[in-house]
Amino acid sequence: MSYNVKLEAFEGPLDLLLHLINRLEIDIYDIPMAQLTNQYIEHLHAMRVLELDELSEYLVLAATLIEIKSKMLLPVHEGEVFDDEGQEFDMEEDPREELIARILEYKKYKEAAVQLKESADERAVHYTKPPTEVEAYGAVAPIDSGDELNVFDLIGAFQRMLQRRRLKAPMSASITNNEISVGEKMDEIMSQVERKGGTCDFEELFEEGDINGLIITFLSILELMKRSDIIVEQHGNFDRLQIRMQMEERTYE
Amino acid sequence: MNEGDILTATLESFLFVAGEEGLTLKQLAALTVCTEGEVTDALERLLAGYEERRMSGITLRQYGGVFQLVTKAEYAEDIKRLFENPPSKMMTQAALEVLAIIAYKQPVTRVEVDDVRGVKSERAIQTLASKGFIMEKGRLEASGRPILYATTAYFLDRFGLNSLEDLPPLLQETEEDEDTDLFLTKFQDILEAQEEGGNSF
């Protein structure tokens, strides 16, 4: 029998075992060791692309399975039971017990993970807003309020910021009908710069519009620069860019 | 305007400003110079108002021990359109498993997590820490003094929990108890059988 086993589907040897138990409809409290061990090893063979590190983890469990299987083959004497070292051990001890406990323990958390995921999904439908900036109320926040701070507060803050930065208001689909061409935008920019007395801040030209609009504006500025109708200047490295009109206004349409 | 209304409105303004950071009951009481009971009553009125009012797109929730204003679930799909990228990325199964183990067993060492899963969990632990879901919380007083991990308040918030007590009970705990009972019963049976048979051990 051969299986098509996708390695990524398993989170480790216990996960594989759990998968086999479910698929073979095995009673977890009374595992047929020979069957399970064979299936497990067959799967290992099918999983060729295991990394060495991972493979060793799978092999450790394979060894455990084989050990349990062989223990169970030992004849059980009435009243007297010995383990391999000849030590007497309690009759009720089943060699599978520890394995069952491990599988159940793992299963417990695997299921808890599913519930956590559901809980996170439920939470995700409720959106919040970032805290209002202190400056809006003319106050200064004392950031050192004597609380214990730890580095995970920093990370939490950073993650929230990343979430917030994904919020970008205007939707492009909306503005498509009012979209203007680069030619039109070039005229618009020239008259805007003229109105401002021949120079204006680069950023002023980008004050409104969605991503499409901004790109059109940007392309228009490039084109105007190419035609030497405007000059873009910057005085210091981090100063604002300035747009300056080079010639008298023209029409491009 | 009656005083209860003023309190409710004041609380709403505080919660609005605090946004996702939220405020605890204690903090709200201290800020409004009211008892926690009065604040609780006012918060209940606020919540009832949100839930009754059809025109309202926001509501009140308690996550990670703080009260926060959030949008109602029914507008989630619409709000998603505000975002250019879908806000939350799916976590890997491995990371979720590790997170579950840490959440329930905290504080816990990496080795304990590895043992439960039967595989190494180092990478998942790093991912979870850098996402702000787990943190280091001291070290185990044992040889090697391994790091202990615990979940953060940010974890509670993102997973819609108010406190660790809100974690859903682990499903098999009862089964295990039954198991033990079953085991004990069996043990008793055997003992009795042995005694009857006159076999002592």
Place this chain on the structure above:
Amino acid sequence: MNEGDILTATLESFLFVAGEEGLTLKQLAALTVCTEGEVTDALERLLAGYEERRMSGITLRQYGGVFQLVTKAEYAEDIKRLFENPPSKMMTQAALEVLAIIAYKQPVTRVEVDDVRGVKSERAIQTLASKGFIMEKGRLEASGRPILYATTAYFLDRFGLNSLEDLPPLLQETEEDEDTDLFLTKFQDILEAQEEGGNSF
């Protein structure tokens, strides 16, 4: 529930999430696939609700063509107190963000911090410096010679770190790259559309 109420509630949820940035009438109309007239009517109902309702601490304002939710004027003093005596770690989000960026990217200029956050960080940097968490550490050898910021020993102490190497790795994922790709894709689309439209420039 009638449609007007749904629209009003949807608008409230949008405005809430947008926070201080607010949304224009045009954006709201596009997002809700309604006419600007319908949106205006719904916004008027929303405003009327806030003003009538005594229990409400927030209201709707229009500043510079942008609609935003704000707290009612009568609670401004209370809120100012909240900011000045924050009950806990709250209200430190902006400062924490800036501190995180400086800690991980140091030495770093203010402009770089602004870029990462997408908002101006001057005030937060001043506060952090005055509290001793960060310090100036030379200047960038570039035009304008902007100041470089780095964290202090006090920062390490307060955050329980021995050295900067103790900072856990920060996962930024590839989101920013995806953003860029999105932008570039869109850029290409528009270029093509323009060319097809016979518009040469």
